Amino acid sequence: MKADVFDPRALREAFGAFPTAVTVITASDPAGRPVGFTANSFTSVSLDPPLLLVCVAKTARDYPAMTAAEHFAINILSEAQKDVSIKFARPAEDRFAAVDWARAPNGCPIFAQVAAWFECSIHNVIEAGDHVMMVGRVTAFESSGLNGLGYARGGYFTPGANSSAAGGEIGAVAVLERHAALFPLGDQNLALPSYSAGSGDPAKTLASQLERSGLSVHDWFSLLDL
Ligand SMILES: Cc1cc2nc3c(=O)[nH]c(=O)nc-3n(C[C@H](O)[C@H](O)[C@H](O)COP(=O)(O)O)c2cc1C
Known part of the structure; x- marks a missing residue:
């Protein structure tokens, strides 16, 4: 698509990828x-000096x-805070009534249960079309260790849900070898046997499934957590 025929909605969708x-x-x-x-245009910029930026619509x-x-703060929402994101993206008289918040050292509102927060002094405000880029110099911050909430193509997602460490779905894949050759399963689309579950031991479940299919597995030499 050429610049003079940009459809704003198509451009927004492409940015949203x-x-x-x-x-x-x-x-x-x-x-x-x-x-x-709510703002997803946050970017970390510099460690020394500690700078970040966010784009604000005029x-x-x-x-x-x-x-x-003189100061602003960035609250990085955690994966349980989708409702906070929705609340702060909609017109409302008092958005803050719906959240548990306190003031950071320079007075900016900080929410409870965020993945991280940064309070900044304004370092620079840069003109950028229908937005400005607010560059902040971090004066205080905290990181809770909670997973951040994700956003793509107009929808929310929880990145932590794909990690077994975060208590999400876990899985196992077996690479089978028979007579010194790889032994995939399936008729046309050959695939490695796999199993995933929200709980339990996927490797043991996979082994018993293979046994039930008549495959007697002698040596488990490799297991992968997905
Ligand atoms: C996921 C998401 C990300 C957003 N990111 C930005 C952003 O980076 N900058 C911005 O100015 N507005 C952003 N918005 C839009 C504002 O949150 C929205 O326009 C808000 O209602 C503006 O508040 P107002 O009622 O004070 O105008 C975003 C909205 C959503 C849902």
Whole structure:
């Protein structure tokens, strides 16, 4: 597609192919009231000095307060906080009534149970079309170890669900060898025998399934956790 015929919706969808985490950017308005909204344009920028950025739409209700504030904070939502993301992306009188929050050292609202938070002083505000890029210098942060919430193509996902360490589905694949040759299963689409489950021991389940199919497995020499 050429630049002069861009369909904004197609462009938005193409940008949305890039999976991100989800944050809520917060600050205080001149009266000291908390302001904030959902933003996935967060990027870490520099370790030394510690810089990050987030893009803020000029049409956002909180745009004047955000860009006038001396400090802002980024709350990286954890995978259980999809409802927080939805709440802070919709117009509402008092979004903050729905969350448990406290103030960071420079007064920015920080939510409970986030994957991580950063409070920043404003380092630079860079013009960028219908948005500005707010570059912040980190003045305080905390990381909880919780998994972050994922977002791609307009939908939420939980990256931790694919990891056995996070208590998600676990699986085993067997590579079978018979008479010094690999022994895949299936008629046309040959595949390695596999088994996955939310709990239990997939390797043992896979072994008993193979036994039930009449395959007597003598030596398990390799097991992979997926
Ligand atoms: C997952 C997600 C990510 C978003 N990312 C951004 C963003 O990076 N920057 C932005 O300005 N708006 C972003 N938005 C839109 C704002 O959250 C939304 O426009 C919000 O309602 C603006 O608040 P307002 O009512 O104060 O205008 C995002 C929305 C969602 C659901």
